[in-house]
Amino acid sequence: MENKMFCYQCQETAGCTGCTMAGVCGKKPEVANLQDLLVYVTKGLAVVATRLRNEGKRVDEDINHLITINLFTTITNANFDYDSIAQKIDQTIKVKTIKLKQLDTKEGLPEAALWNGEKSEYDEKAKLVGVLSTENEDIRSLRELITYGLKGLAAYSKHANALLQDNEDVDSFLQEALSKTLDDSLTVDDLVALALETGKYGVYGMALLDGANTSAYGNPEITKVDIGVRNNPGILISGHDLKDLEMLLEQTKGTGVDVYTHSEMLPAHYYPFFKKYDNFVGNYGNAWWKQKEEFASFNGPILMTTNCIVPPADSYKDRLFTTGATGYPGCKHIEGKYGDKKDFSEIIELAKKCEAPTEIEKGEIVGGFAHEQVFALADKVVEAVKSGAIKKFVVMAGCDGRAKSREYYTEFARALPKDVVILTAGCAKYKYNKLNLGDIGGIPRVLDAGQCNDSYSLALIALKLKDVFGLDDINELPIVYNISWYEQKAVIVLLALLHLGVKNIHLGPTLPAFLSPNVAKVLVDNFGIGSITNVDDDIKMFFN
Structure with a gap:
C-alpha cells in the first residue's frame, strides 16, 4: 500500500480539504498514520474502561491519564517522534490486554478493543484505521468533530492532572464518548447530541483546570x-x-x-x-x-x-x-x-554556556483579565456599558497561525469602533496585543484572560454580565464572537460555547475541513455558525 496519509484536523490542512502526502505541520505520513493507530488503540482501551465501569469495576487513574496523554500526543504540532508514538501504542496494548481479562464478558466488543498486533504490524494496520475508514461522510464528520473535541478536553485534563487534580466524571465521559465513535449503530442525530454533550464536559474540564491553576498559583491579576x-x-x-x-x-x-x-x-x-x-x-x-x-x-x-x-x-x-x-x-x-x-x-x-538572548523588541504588554479580575472591575465595566462608553465587546479568542489570511484579525482589531472592547484568550491575541488600541475610561481595549483554556473565563464573564443586566439569554448581551481557530483545543472551546447556548459565532480564517456540508448546515441552522468575509463587511455586520 502506498505510503500516504489523510489528516484534516487543523485549520491549515492542505487546500482546506486534507493533507495526503505530508502534513502542512511538518509531520510525515508514517508519523501521521501511527498517530491514527494510537487513537485507534486508545479508543479500544476507552471501550474496555467504559465496560469495566458498567460492570461496577473501578478504573484506575493511571488508565485515565494514559488515555488523556495519548490523545494529547496526537494533537497538531505536539509529537513528531515515530518511536515515542510507537512506545505509547505498545503501552496501550499491554494495558488493554490486562484490562480485557478483568471483564465479565467480551461479547460485542469492537475490533479496536481486541486488536493486539505486534510492532511489525503497526505500519500496515495504521493505514487501515484512519479517518477515511468511516465511509459515510456525515458520520465521519461527526465522529471526527467529537474526537477532536475530546483531544482538546484531554489536553486540558492533562494540565490539571499534572497539578494532581482529577475529575472522574470528566474522564469517564471522555472514555465513553470516545468509545461511541466506534459504534456503528449511532445515527447522525445521536452524534450531534454527543457533540453537544462533549461541549458540556468541555466546560467541566476547563473548570477543573481553572481550579487547579488558581488553587496552585492564585487568581490572575492585571x-x-x-x-x-x-x-x-x-x-x-x-x-x-x-x-x-x-x-x-x-x-x-x-x-x-x-x-x-x-x-x-x-x-x-x-x-x-x-x-x-x-x-x-x-x-x-x-x-x-x-x-x-x-x-x-x-x-x-x-x-x-x-x-x-x-x-x-x-x-x-x-x-x-x-x-x-x-x-x-x-x-x-x-x-x-x-x-x-x-x-x-x-x-x-x-x-x-549560551549567549544572552538577542533583543527583538522593547516595551510591555498588559494582561491578566481572567474572571476574578474582571469581576473586581464589574462595577466599572457595567457603568461604562450603561453610559454608552462601551457599546460592545467582541470575543476574539482562539489560535494564531502562519496563513497570510490571518492578517485579517490585525486589520479587524485596528478597524474596530473606538467604543468596542476585545475579550481574548489563546495565542490569537498576538495578532493585536501589541497594537496601541488605547483604553475606555481606564479599561484597556484588549482584555487578555490568558491561555486558550482560559476561554472559560470569558464564558464566566459573559454569564456574570447576563446576571448583572438581568437578561434571560446570553445572546442578548452586547457581545459578538469572531474567533480564529487552528487546532483541537479550539474545537472543545467551540463545543463548550455551543453547550452554553452562545449563538452566531463566526469562525475563521476558514470553516473546519472536517465539517461535511450536511453537518455544517446543522451548525448554521441551529447555532448560527458563520465564516468571516472581509474586514469592512464584517465590521458592518457586527457593529451596525
Whole structure:
C-alpha cells in the first residue's frame, strides 16, 4: 500500500480539504498514520474502561491519564517522534490486554478493543484505521468533530492532572464518548447530541483546570509584562504547562539564568505565585508559528511543554528540549510522572554556556483579565456599558497561525469602533496585543484572560454580565464572537460555547475541513455558525 496519509484536523490542512502526502505541520505520513493507530488503540482501551465501569469495576487513574496523554500526543504540532508514538501504542496494548481479562464478558466488543498486533504490524494496520475508514461522510464528520473535541478536553485534563487534580466524571465521559465513535449503530442525530454533550464536559474540564491553576498559583491579576531582554543567559519556555514552569523556575533560582515565556506561556506572568522569582523576567517573541526565527535569535535552550512545535531548524535543534506529550526526533526529551520532580539540570547547564538572548523588541504588554479580575472591575465595566462608553465587546479568542489570511484579525482589531472592547484568550491575541488600541475610561481595549483554556473565563464573564443586566439569554448581551481557530483545543472551546447556548459565532480564517456540508448546515441552522468575509463587511455586520 502506498505510503500516504489523510489528516484534516487543523485549520491549515492542505487546500482546506486534507493533507495526503505530508502534513502542512511538518509531520510525515508514517508519523501521521501511527498517530491514527494510537487513537485507534486508545479508543479500544476507552471501550474496555467504559465496560469495566458498567460492570461496577473501578478504573484506575493511571488508565485515565494514559488515555488523556495519548490523545494529547496526537494533537497538531505536539509529537513528531515515530518511536515515542510507537512506545505509547505498545503501552496501550499491554494495558488493554490486562484490562480485557478483568471483564465479565467480551461479547460485542469492537475490533479496536481486541486488536493486539505486534510492532511489525503497526505500519500496515495504521493505514487501515484512519479517518477515511468511516465511509459515510456525515458520520465521519461527526465522529471526527467529537474526537477532536475530546483531544482538546484531554489536553486540558492533562494540565490539571499534572497539578494532581482529577475529575472522574470528566474522564469517564471522555472514555465513553470516545468509545461511541466506534459504534456503528449511532445515527447522525445521536452524534450531534454527543457533540453537544462533549461541549458540556468541555466546560467541566476547563473548570477543573481553572481550579487547579488558581488553587496552585492564585487568581490572575492585571500585570505588565516586559518584552525586552536582560544580559543574562536565558531559557525560553513555551506551551501551556504551568507545573513545568514552576519546576523550571525553582531549579533556576540563584543560577544566574533568566527564564522567559513564549507564546501561550505568556499568561503565566499574570499569576501571583510566579512573581516571587526574580529570574522570571518577561516574554520573548510572538505566537508559535514564528519560532524558527525567534528560537534562533534567543540563543539559549528552549523547553517545549506542550503542542505548538514547528519542526526545528538546525541552528537551534540541539537547544530544543521536549517534555510531557511533546516529542521531536533528535531532541532530548525530559521524562517525569505526575507528582515527580522533573530534572531540568541539563537545560540549565546548557543555558549557562549560551549567549544572552538577542533583543527583538522593547516595551510591555498588559494582561491578566481572567474572571476574578474582571469581576473586581464589574462595577466599572457595567457603568461604562450603561453610559454608552462601551457599546460592545467582541470575543476574539482562539489560535494564531502562519496563513497570510490571518492578517485579517490585525486589520479587524485596528478597524474596530473606538467604543468596542476585545475579550481574548489563546495565542490569537498576538495578532493585536501589541497594537496601541488605547483604553475606555481606564479599561484597556484588549482584555487578555490568558491561555486558550482560559476561554472559560470569558464564558464566566459573559454569564456574570447576563446576571448583572438581568437578561434571560446570553445572546442578548452586547457581545459578538469572531474567533480564529487552528487546532483541537479550539474545537472543545467551540463545543463548550455551543453547550452554553452562545449563538452566531463566526469562525475563521476558514470553516473546519472536517465539517461535511450536511453537518455544517446543522451548525448554521441551529447555532448560527458563520465564516468571516472581509474586514469592512464584517465590521458592518457586527457593529451596525
